[in-house]
Amino acid sequence: xxxxxxxxxxxxxxxxxxxxxxxxxxxxxxxxxxxxxxxxxxxxxxxxxxxxxxxxxxxxxxxxxxxxxxxxxxxxxxxxxxxxxxxxxxxxxxxxxxxxxxxxxxxxxxxxxxxxxxxxxxxxxxxxxxxxxxxxxxxxxxxxxxxxxxxx
Numbered sequence: 036x037x038x039x040x041x042x043x044x045x046x047x048x049x050x051x052x053x054x055x056x057x058x059x060x061x062x063x064x065x066x067x068x069x070x071x072x073x074x075x076x077x078x079x080x081x082x083x084x085x086x087x088x089x090x091x092x093x094x095x096x097x098x099x100x101x102x103x104x105x106x107x108x109x110x111x112x113x114x115x116x117x118x119x120x121x122x123x124x125x126x127x128x129x130x131x132x133x134x135x136x137x138x139x140x141x142x143x144x145x146x147x148x149x150x151x152x153x154x155x156x157x158x159x160x161x162x163x164x165x166x167x168x169x170x171x172x173x174x175x176x177x178x179x180x181x182x183x184x185x186x187x
Contacts, residue, residue: 053078059085062186064178066120070169073120075128075178079186082141084112089157097160099126110155114141115183117158120166121173129158131179135187 048055058081065074089101099117103110114136119125133154136142142152164170 057081060186062182062184064174064181064185066172066174066178067167069172070167071172072167073125073163073173075117075119075125075174075182077132077179077182077186078116078118079183080112080114080116084114084155086111087113087116087157089159091159095162097123097126097162099129099158100155101157101159103155104157110143112155113157114154115156115186117156117179117182119158119160119174119179120163121175122160122162122164124164125160125174126158127176128174128179128182129156131176131181132156132183134176135180135183 053059054061060079061076062079063074063076067074087104089104091098091101102108104113115132117129117132119128121128133156136154136156137150137152140149140152142154145151145153164173
Protein backbone atom coordinates (compact mmCIF):
# COMPACT_ATOMS: atom_id res chain seq x y z
CA UNK A 36 0.00 0.00 0.00
CA UNK A 37 1.46 3.39 -0.93
CA UNK A 38 1.62 6.35 1.44
CA UNK A 39 -1.20 8.21 -0.32
CA UNK A 40 -3.53 5.25 0.19
CA UNK A 41 -2.61 5.19 3.88
CA UNK A 42 -3.15 8.94 4.30
CA UNK A 43 -5.77 10.16 1.81
CA UNK A 44 -5.23 13.72 0.68
CA UNK A 45 -1.66 13.89 1.97
CA UNK A 46 0.96 14.63 -0.63
CA UNK A 47 4.06 12.53 -0.09
CA UNK A 48 7.10 14.36 1.20
CA UNK A 49 10.11 14.59 -1.11
CA UNK A 50 11.54 11.21 -0.06
CA UNK A 51 8.95 10.03 2.47
CA UNK A 52 11.96 9.57 4.75
CA UNK A 53 13.21 10.68 8.15
CA UNK A 54 15.38 13.28 6.45
CA UNK A 55 12.26 15.04 5.16
CA UNK A 56 12.04 16.56 8.66
CA UNK A 57 13.78 19.94 8.54
CA UNK A 58 17.29 19.82 9.97
CA UNK A 59 17.45 16.05 10.52
CA UNK A 60 20.50 14.36 9.00
CA UNK A 61 21.27 10.63 8.90
CA UNK A 62 24.66 8.97 8.51
CA UNK A 63 25.82 5.37 8.55
CA UNK A 64 29.13 3.57 8.97
CA UNK A 65 29.69 -0.11 8.34
CA UNK A 66 31.84 -2.64 10.09
CA UNK A 67 32.32 -5.02 7.19
CA UNK A 68 34.87 -7.45 5.80
CA UNK A 69 37.28 -9.77 7.62
CA UNK A 70 34.47 -11.52 9.49
CA UNK A 71 32.51 -8.36 10.27
CA UNK A 72 28.96 -7.54 9.22
CA UNK A 73 27.46 -4.79 11.36
CA UNK A 74 27.22 -1.02 11.53
CA UNK A 75 25.97 2.13 13.18
CA UNK A 76 23.40 4.68 12.06
CA UNK A 77 23.27 8.17 13.56
CA UNK A 78 20.25 10.46 13.42
CA UNK A 79 21.77 13.92 13.90
CA UNK A 80 19.44 16.58 15.24
CA UNK A 81 19.74 20.19 14.09
CA UNK A 82 21.72 22.63 16.24
CA UNK A 83 19.77 23.13 19.46
CA UNK A 84 18.56 19.54 19.47
CA UNK A 85 15.26 17.83 18.83
CA UNK A 86 12.46 16.53 21.01
CA UNK A 87 12.54 12.74 21.28
CA UNK A 88 10.74 9.90 23.03
CA UNK A 89 11.37 6.20 23.45
CA UNK A 90 9.48 2.97 24.04
CA UNK A 91 11.86 0.22 25.16
CA UNK A 92 10.64 -3.35 24.80
CA UNK A 93 12.01 -6.85 24.74
CA UNK A 94 13.53 -9.30 27.14
CA UNK A 95 17.07 -7.95 26.92
CA UNK A 96 17.08 -4.39 25.59
CA UNK A 97 20.46 -2.87 24.84
CA UNK A 98 20.17 0.86 25.46
CA UNK A 99 22.15 3.84 26.68
CA UNK A 100 20.71 7.12 28.02
CA UNK A 101 17.16 6.25 26.99
CA UNK A 102 16.02 6.94 30.58
CA UNK A 103 16.99 10.58 29.99
CA UNK A 104 14.02 10.81 27.62
CA UNK A 105 11.51 10.28 30.43
CA UNK A 106 9.41 13.49 30.45
CA UNK A 107 9.91 13.79 34.22
CA UNK A 108 13.65 14.31 33.71
CA UNK A 109 15.69 17.44 32.99
CA UNK A 110 16.52 16.56 29.37
CA UNK A 111 14.33 18.45 26.91
CA UNK A 112 16.12 17.68 23.64
CA UNK A 113 18.59 15.23 22.15
CA UNK A 114 21.56 16.06 19.99
CA UNK A 115 21.66 12.72 18.19
CA UNK A 116 20.27 9.20 18.36
CA UNK A 117 22.46 6.15 17.75
CA UNK A 118 21.13 2.88 16.36
CA UNK A 119 23.84 0.25 16.31
CA UNK A 120 24.68 -3.38 15.95
CA UNK A 121 27.09 -5.17 18.25
CA UNK A 122 24.77 -5.78 21.19
CA UNK A 123 25.89 -4.10 24.43
CA UNK A 124 29.43 -3.73 23.03
CA UNK A 125 28.14 -1.68 20.10
CA UNK A 126 26.72 0.95 22.44
CA UNK A 127 30.29 2.29 22.59
CA UNK A 128 29.56 3.85 19.18
CA UNK A 129 27.66 6.56 21.08
CA UNK A 130 30.97 7.63 22.69
CA UNK A 131 32.36 8.54 19.28
CA UNK A 132 29.23 10.54 18.49
CA UNK A 133 29.44 12.35 21.83
CA UNK A 134 33.10 13.24 21.25
CA UNK A 135 32.30 14.70 17.82
CA UNK A 136 29.38 16.71 19.21
CA UNK A 137 31.53 18.01 22.08
CA UNK A 138 34.21 19.13 19.62
CA UNK A 139 31.51 21.06 17.75
CA UNK A 140 30.10 22.66 20.92
CA UNK A 141 26.80 20.81 20.68
CA UNK A 142 25.05 19.63 23.82
CA UNK A 143 23.72 20.87 27.13
CA UNK A 144 25.87 23.85 28.17
CA UNK A 145 27.45 23.03 31.55
CA UNK A 146 30.23 25.63 31.69
CA UNK A 147 31.21 29.01 30.26
CA UNK A 148 33.40 27.65 27.45
CA UNK A 149 31.98 26.83 24.00
CA UNK A 150 32.91 23.16 24.29
CA UNK A 151 31.88 22.77 27.92
CA UNK A 152 28.84 20.78 26.92
CA UNK A 153 27.36 17.36 27.57
CA UNK A 154 25.78 16.01 24.40
CA UNK A 155 22.57 14.03 24.88
CA UNK A 156 22.87 10.91 22.75
CA UNK A 157 20.47 8.07 23.51
CA UNK A 158 21.39 4.80 21.85
CA UNK A 159 19.90 1.40 21.16
CA UNK A 160 21.64 -1.76 20.00
CA UNK A 161 20.56 -4.95 18.34
CA UNK A 162 22.18 -8.34 18.71
CA UNK A 163 24.18 -9.23 15.61
CA UNK A 164 27.37 -10.57 17.21
CA UNK A 165 29.14 -13.12 15.04
CA UNK A 166 26.95 -12.42 12.04
CA UNK A 167 29.96 -12.01 9.74
CA UNK A 168 31.86 -14.85 11.40
CA UNK A 169 34.03 -12.91 13.86
CA UNK A 170 32.35 -12.56 17.26
CA UNK A 171 34.57 -9.59 18.18
CA UNK A 172 33.98 -7.56 14.99
CA UNK A 173 31.49 -4.95 16.12
CA UNK A 174 30.88 -1.18 16.11
CA UNK A 175 32.96 0.96 18.47
CA UNK A 176 33.56 4.65 19.12
CA UNK A 177 35.35 5.09 15.78
CA UNK A 178 32.33 3.65 13.97
CA UNK A 179 30.06 6.13 15.76
CA UNK A 180 32.36 9.01 14.81
CA UNK A 181 32.37 7.90 11.17
CA UNK A 182 28.57 7.69 11.16
CA UNK A 183 28.06 11.16 12.66
CA UNK A 184 30.62 12.61 10.24
CA UNK A 185 28.63 11.02 7.40
CA UNK A 186 25.52 12.74 8.74
CA UNK A 187 27.10 16.17 9.24
